[in-house]
Amino acid sequence: RDTLRGRLLPDEGIISMSGVKEYGAKFENASRILFVACGTSWHAGLVAEYMFEEFARIPVEVEYASEFRYRNPIITEDDVVIAISQSGETADTLAAIELAKKKGATIFGICNVVGSSIARASHAGAYTHAGPEIGVASTKAFTAQVAVLALIALEIGRRKGALTESRFRSLISELDQIPKKVEQMLESEDMTVSIAEMYKDVSNFLYLGRGYNFPVALEGALKLKEISYIHAEGYPAAEMKHGPIALIDENMPVVVIATKNGQYEKVVSNIQEIKARNGKIIAVVNEGDETIREMADHVIEIPDTDEAFTPLITTIPLQLLSYHIAVMRGCNVDQPRNLAKSVTV
Ligand code: F1P
Secondary structure (H helix, E strand, O other): HHHHHEEEEEOOOEEHHHHHHHHHHHHOOEEEEEEEOOHHHHHHHHHHHHHHHHHHOOOOEEEHHHOOOOOOOOOOOEEEEEEEEEOOOOOHHHHHHHHHHHHEEEEEEEEEOOOOHHHHHHHHEOOOOOOOOOOOOHHHHHHHHHHHHHHHHHHHOOOOOOHHHHHHEEEHHHHHHHHHHHHHHHHHHHHHHHHHHHHOOOEEEEEEHHHHHHHHHHHHHHHHHHOOOEEEEEEEEHHHHHOOOHOOOOEEEEEEOOOOOOHHHHHHHHHHHHHHHHOOEEEEEEEOHHHHHHHOOOOEOOOOHHHHHHHHHHHHHHHHHHHHHHOOOEEEEEEOOOOOOOOOO
């Protein structure tokens, strides 16, 4: 909450990130924005892709730093590369930005740890200031990254004229409501506890989402894998019919992020397809969604917000679900086996 509020300074023209102000022209004139990151931070980059395309109308690519660094990517001086990293020490992300820097791109780092290697290797940047992540798996760093990326996309959109001043203002005031809504989600934790109790012993989970919530499905699955060691797959809901549908039976819980948006009817039909195969549906829906309540085995309601900001809210119950399942299975949620906080090799 403090991270977001601290950054919304209306008198100062909204964004307090000096790096964005200083390098604003670079962003405005960028022929392309490339996000490079690993793990959870890569998922934040995927959310940002939707935001930058919608609000700033700049072509975007999102790259796994671990692949990008070994390719021979086509980079020009007009590219802006945004590196996202909680620790600021991830070796693959660092190598990716060194490569892009050599090819003349401008590097913008979004890190949580002040003075970290990636922050120092970047030309400019913004800190997420999410506070120390006590556990290995990124949680609040993810929402803080998405919040910072939203602010940058809005600011660049306004500068480029892709967003009108009134739309910009209304999105910023909606963003200002997010901390309250996140708190509301944290207070309604009981629902995730009872769902965790029912599914803590299953071997597989499927997560589905569309649009802005497709990356949230990936992140929900990753969090479950990382801390509870249950196998989980995240997919764009529309891809279900291209393979994962074969896995669905009465033993498969499917988490569907089914908030109201342009693709809502399609998500409803995905839920029908899962139900027809006896899959168990855990749906994340908008408050008062009776249509899905009637179809799903469990619903978790979220407060309404602009579609672009839903990842900031839908992520919370998925993190809580992973957390409670992991605790019930006796896993150490702060120090999962085989994982390191900073992957430096
Ligand atoms: C990337 C990351 C995290 C994950 C784990 C291993 O780290 O994959 O997303 O939760 O901690 O590293 P970072 O570059 O965001 O620090």
